[in-house]
Every structure is written in C-alpha cells, then in structure tokens.
Amino acid sequence: MYAYSEFDTDFIAERNRQFRAQVERRIDGSLTEDEFRPLRLMNGLYLQLHAYMLRVAIPYGSLDSAKMRQLAYIAQRWDKGYGHFTTRQNIQYNWPKLNDVPDILDALGEVGMHAIQTSGNTIRNVTADHFAGAAADEIADPRPVAELIRQWSTDHPEFQFMPRKFKIAITGSPNDRAVTAAHDIGIRIVEKDGEIGYQVIVGGGLGRTPMIGKVISDFVTEEDLLPYLEAIVSVWNVLGRRDNKYKARIKITVHEHGIDEIRRLVDARFAEVKPTFKGVDQQLLAEIRKHFHPPAFRNAPTDAFDQAYENDPVFRSWADTNLTEHKINGYAIAQISIKAHGETPGDASAEQMEVMADLAEKYGHDELRISHEQNVVLPHVHKSDLPALHAELKKVGLATANIGLISDIIACPGMDYCALATARSIPIAQEIAVRFDELKLEHEIGDIKIKISGCINACGHHHVGHIGILGLDRAGVENYQITLGGDHSENANLGDRTGPGFPAESVVDAIETIVRTYLAVRSSADETFLETYRRTGMEPFKAALYPPKEEAKADAA
Incomplete structure (x- = not known):
C-alpha cells in the first residue's frame, strides 16, 4: 500500500492549514456562503439537507488498519458514530460541524488520508x-497505475476548473469489477503479444443521460498511458460545454463530435x-510499485476451514456466498457485508470499523478494501483463519451471508440526506431486503x-x-421507475424501463412481482436473472407488472 512521502505529508498539511483559515473566515462572516462554496468543495465539504457532509477519499478503495481505525475515531468523536461507504470508494460523514472540519482533516492527514478532489469540477x-x-483472474495489479493517476491529477493546474467533474476507473482483470464502461475514462489492463498494456474507454457515464463508454484505444503502452490520459482530458477541457452543465460531461462531447473525431x-x-x-x-511509477509488493503469504494446512465447512451450515452458507477465489492457493478473498437485512446499505458504525x-491486522495482512458495491473486503485471508474470522464477524453483525444476493443492494443516501435527491432510497432498500x-x-x-438512486444523478x-x-x-x-437488464460488468449495458413508475407503497410489491416472474420463467435453477431477461426480453415481466385493466379489476374483486 502506498505510504505518504515527506512531500505528501507537507502538501496535505499546507492544504489543511489554508482551509482552516477559510473556515474561520466563514464562521466570522468574512466569507459569505456563496464565496465559501468553491473553497469547501475543493476540500470535499458539501452542504446537504440537514448539515454539512464531508466526503473522504479512499484512493482505489485501499485501506490499512490504522486508516480504518482513524475513520472510526472520526465517526465517534465528530459525527454520530458511523460513516457511509459510497459507490466511489469514499466514506461520507453526514453530521460534522463546520468548526470541527479542519480538525477532522488534520486527523486524516495523520494517517495519510485527505478529502481533496472528492467534489468540484476536477478529476475525482x-x-x-x-x-x-x-x-x-487478474492480469496485473491496477493499484500502482491508479496511484500514479491520483498523484498526476491532484492539484493539476490545468484540470482544477473543468466543465464538470471527471471520473476514472481501472481494472486489472478481464472480469470488470470497477464499472469502467460507465466512467468518463475507463482503463482495462490487457495483454498483447506478451506485453502488458491498457485498453482505454472514454465517454461513459450515468446520470440524466446515461451512456456506455466507447473504446478510444485498444492498446496503450505503459509509457504512453499517462500522457494519453492527459491528452484526453485536455481535449475535453477545451471542447466541453460550459454553457449548459447538463451537457458538459465528456460523454456528451463524444456523442456530439463522434468517437473518430475525438480520437x-x-x-x-x-x-x-x-x-x-x-x-x-x-x-515515479517505478517508485510507486515498491509500495505494492504482495504480503508474505504463508503455506499452511486448511484443515480448520474444511472441518468448519463440513460441520457448520452457517459458516458454509457464509463461505459459499461471501468468499471469492484468491490467486494464491490456500487463501481466499473475504467480503464483509455491511448490509444486514433492514440496515442502511453502506453504513458502518465506529465499533464495526474498529473490529474490521x-x-x-489479525487475519488479513493488514489490508482492507472498500468495494463500489458498498461492502468491505479483506483481500488476503488464509483459509485456516476463516472460521475464526467468521465467528468474530458474527459478534458485531457483520457476518450476513448475502454478497451478490437480492439484499446486497447498492443505494445512494437519497432524500434522507442529499440536497439533490427527489425521493428516498434507504427505506426502499431496507424494505426490499x-x-x-x-x-x-x-x-x-x-x-x-x-441498484437504487434517489434522483437522476444516478449515484446508486x-x-x-x-x-x-x-x-x-x-x-x-415519490414515484419509482424500474429498469431491467442493466449490467455493470465487461458486458456493460443500460437497463430497459419497464413502463410507468410505482408509488413508494407499491414498489417493493413490484420488485417481488418481477422476481417471482423470473422464478417462473427461468429455464433452470442455474439460469441467472440477467440470463433469463436476455433470453425472454421484457414481455413476461411487463405483463406481470401491468396486467390489463379488466384482469386487475377481477383480481381486486
């Protein structure tokens, strides 16, 4: 994991010192809220429905125990005892007091964290x-390149006041778990004739005008990648619309000019x-790579795992659902669901963060990851430690065996917190689960x-x-539109709208209708929902959701 250099530490300290002075000026009235707004956004501070919200960056989702403990400490001391993990691999604190924010930023700096460029028209x-x-399934670890991009983009003088925000995602596996096609730039590590390179996708994005990105280059060499990214952002920074914020994202620029002209x-x-x-x-990349050596994996028997899997059905259910194959024999990737049934997706208490x-530290080589699906990952756990890990997770409500199942819902904060939201997301997710x-x-x-969003910005x-x-x-x-058949993977696809929306009191019934229709029409127990939808299309689902009026009246009678 990357560790701050002396330069990094000094840079963050100076940024925090500047912002502390800006906060003091806002509090004493020297700055109006309009004058303060661009300054706070440069430091990840939003003004939401009920309070300020601070969004903290977790670059490429990577944490160690010291960072996680500090996030817990911040939640306990300056917030309401919890934090919210987002689809952008950030954590949000929803209740900080303005005069406390500089102290929070200093506390983050102590463990090599910050909130810079988690908002504003910059590279996020x-x-x-x-x-x-x-x-x-990994071709190569994408984190060193992600760190290179982070360092290049932070306070880049040309890219601080762009037409709109700009988001970059990278994956090192052919199975895309980073939603690269829905980003302004998506990067996929590929191999060609024995050489590692990068497929670059441009112009993806969701929001009010959702678009799947287009491949601008099938293969960019490692030495060309960063200047190529700079070229893309630079071109968009000139061409991007500044007369209409709804048409300012690079996806609109690509659509208006065409991918060939952009290329x-x-x-x-x-x-x-x-x-x-x-x-x-x-x-710089060579220096960064020194921080990403694999941990000292150990070779040990897996008898404890085998016995627990054979004899403990609760553990077996968790193992079947929450574990993923690791590249090292004898190890597993353990996903920790922070979506116990009825809880808020993405919320973790200070106590839970401390336990994780x-x-x-005890079982996972001191590494944690935050997934875009709002869960926490221990990427390196020896199988012999998994029964003990599971037992400790149960004690704090973190052993829910539902990764990838219907209750593992992605949801934005919605109208419970967000000033932009037009409907609630959290209660709907809770009711479905x-x-x-x-x-x-x-x-x-x-x-x-x-996946649930509380407005057209599509944060969910x-x-x-x-x-x-x-x-x-x-x-x-509040009215809820439903789409079917979307896909965030390497086969990215936008969902199809079923028809008229549903009121809040009916949307969970509608989801149950969709699911029961799937169970009735799937070809076998092994056919997934997405496979069934691709085979049957919308028709059986639409027929179940919107029965003819005569049948509906008969049913009511």
Whole structure:
C-alpha cells in the first residue's frame, strides 16, 4: 500500500492549514456562503439537507488498519458514530460541524488520508477493482497505475476548473469489477503479444443521460498511458460545454463530435504532450510499485476451514456466498457485508470499523478494501483463519451471508440526506431486503444486482442494475421507475424501463412481482436473472407488472 512521502505529508498539511483559515473566515462572516462554496468543495465539504457532509477519499478503495481505525475515531468523536461507504470508494460523514472540519482533516492527514478532489469540477477519486492484487483472474495489479493517476491529477493546474467533474476507473482483470464502461475514462489492463498494456474507454457515464463508454484505444503502452490520459482530458477541457452543465460531461462531447473525431484530436494532442513527460512518470511509477509488493503469504494446512465447512451450515452458507477465489492457493478473498437485512446499505458504525481494522491486522495482512458495491473486503485471508474470522464477524453483525444476493443492494443516501435527491432510497432498500429475507427466497433467486438512486444523478448506479430503481418526484409524491437488464460488468449495458413508475407503497410489491416472474420463467435453477431477461426480453415481466385493466379489476374483486 502506498505510504505518504515527506512531500505528501507537507502538501496535505499546507492544504489543511489554508482551509482552516477559510473556515474561520466563514464562521466570522468574512466569507459569505456563496464565496465559501468553491473553497469547501475543493476540500470535499458539501452542504446537504440537514448539515454539512464531508466526503473522504479512499484512493482505489485501499485501506490499512490504522486508516480504518482513524475513520472510526472520526465517526465517534465528530459525527454520530458511523460513516457511509459510497459507490466511489469514499466514506461520507453526514453530521460534522463546520468548526470541527479542519480538525477532522488534520486527523486524516495523520494517517495519510485527505478529502481533496472528492467534489468540484476536477478529476475525482480514482477507483479500482476491489479485488486488486488478490484476484485469481487478474492480469496485473491496477493499484500502482491508479496511484500514479491520483498523484498526476491532484492539484493539476490545468484540470482544477473543468466543465464538470471527471471520473476514472481501472481494472486489472478481464472480469470488470470497477464499472469502467460507465466512467468518463475507463482503463482495462490487457495483454498483447506478451506485453502488458491498457485498453482505454472514454465517454461513459450515468446520470440524466446515461451512456456506455466507447473504446478510444485498444492498446496503450505503459509509457504512453499517462500522457494519453492527459491528452484526453485536455481535449475535453477545451471542447466541453460550459454553457449548459447538463451537457458538459465528456460523454456528451463524444456523442456530439463522434468517437473518430475525438480520437483524432486526442492523437494530435498526445503527440504534443508526450515529449513534455520526459519519462518522469515512469520513474515515479517505478517508485510507486515498491509500495505494492504482495504480503508474505504463508503455506499452511486448511484443515480448520474444511472441518468448519463440513460441520457448520452457517459458516458454509457464509463461505459459499461471501468468499471469492484468491490467486494464491490456500487463501481466499473475504467480503464483509455491511448490509444486514433492514440496515442502511453502506453504513458502518465506529465499533464495526474498529473490529474490521482488528480483523485485517489479525487475519488479513493488514489490508482492507472498500468495494463500489458498498461492502468491505479483506483481500488476503488464509483459509485456516476463516472460521475464526467468521465467528468474530458474527459478534458485531457483520457476518450476513448475502454478497451478490437480492439484499446486497447498492443505494445512494437519497432524500434522507442529499440536497439533490427527489425521493428516498434507504427505506426502499431496507424494505426490499427485509421482504425477501422473510420470504426466504434469497438463495433460490441467486445472483442478482439491485441498484437504487434517489434522483437522476444516478449515484446508486441504477442504470446498470439487473433491476434498477430510480426515485423521482411526481407532483410532490415519490414515484419509482424500474429498469431491467442493466449490467455493470465487461458486458456493460443500460437497463430497459419497464413502463410507468410505482408509488413508494407499491414498489417493493413490484420488485417481488418481477422476481417471482423470473422464478417462473427461468429455464433452470442455474439460469441467472440477467440470463433469463436476455433470453425472454421484457414481455413476461411487463405483463406481470401491468396486467390489463379488466384482469386487475377481477383480481381486486
């Protein structure tokens, strides 16, 4: 894991010192809220419905126990005892007092963390595959390149006031767990003729105009990657719309100019940019890679795991659901669900964060990851330690065996917190999880991704959910549109709208109708929801959701 250099530490300290002075000026009235707004956004501070919200970066989702403990400490001392992990691999504190924010930022700096560029029209927190460095299907660990991009983009003088925000994601595996096609730039590590390189995707994004990104280059060499990215962002920074914020994202620029013209402009800009790098980026990347050596894996028997798996059905259920194959024999990737049935997706208490920090230190080579699916990952756990790990997770409500199941819902904060939201997300997610837990259908349903957004900004990624739910305001009443067939993977696809939306009191019933229709029409127990939808199309689901009026009246009678 990357550790701050003296330069990094001094840089963060100076930024925090500047912001402390800006906060003092806001509190004493020297700055109006309008004047303060761009200053606070540069430091990850939002003004939400009820209070300020501080968004803290967790670059490419990587943490160690010291960082996680500090996040717990901040939640306990300056917030309400919990934090919210987001789909951008950040953590949000929803209740900080303005005069406490500089102290929070200093506390983050003590463990090599910050909130810089988690908001504003800049390059945001770089996200990555949460199994990076551990996955059995990985071509190469994407985290060193993610760190290189983070350092390049932080306070980049050309990219601090762009047309809109800009998001970059990278994966090192052919199985895309980083939603790269829904980002402004998506990067996939590929191998060609024995050489590692990068496929670059541009113009993806969700929100009010969802688009799947287009491949701008099938293969960029490692030495060309950073200048190529600079060329892309530079071209968009010139072409991007500044007259209409709804048309300012690079996806609109690509759509308006066409991918061929964008590629031509990027290639021309790349020819200008590359000589200015003079190999400095490759020297920096070589230094960064020294921080990402694999841990000292141990070779030990797995008898304890085998015995627990054979004799303990609760452990076996958790192992079947929450463990993923590791690249090292005898190890597993353990996913910790922070979505117990009826709880808020993504919320973790200070106590739970402290426990996860302890477990990472004890069993996980001191590494944790935050997934874009709002769960926590211990990427390196020896199988012999998994029974003990599971037992300790149970004590604090973190052993829910539902990763990838219907209650493992992605949800934005919605109208409970967000000033932009037009409907609630959290209560709908809670009701769905409880409903299917009571029906005892989760494991029969199998792999299914439900994603919920409380407004068209799509922070809950509803467009790429197998079942997507979008909350809207219809004449002062919450109404929920449903989409089917979305996919966030390497086969990225936007979902299809089923038809008219549903009121809040009916949306969970609608989801149950969709699921029961799937169970009735799937070809076998092994056919997933997404496979069934691709085979049957919308028709059986639409027929079940919107029966003819005569039949509906008969049913009512």
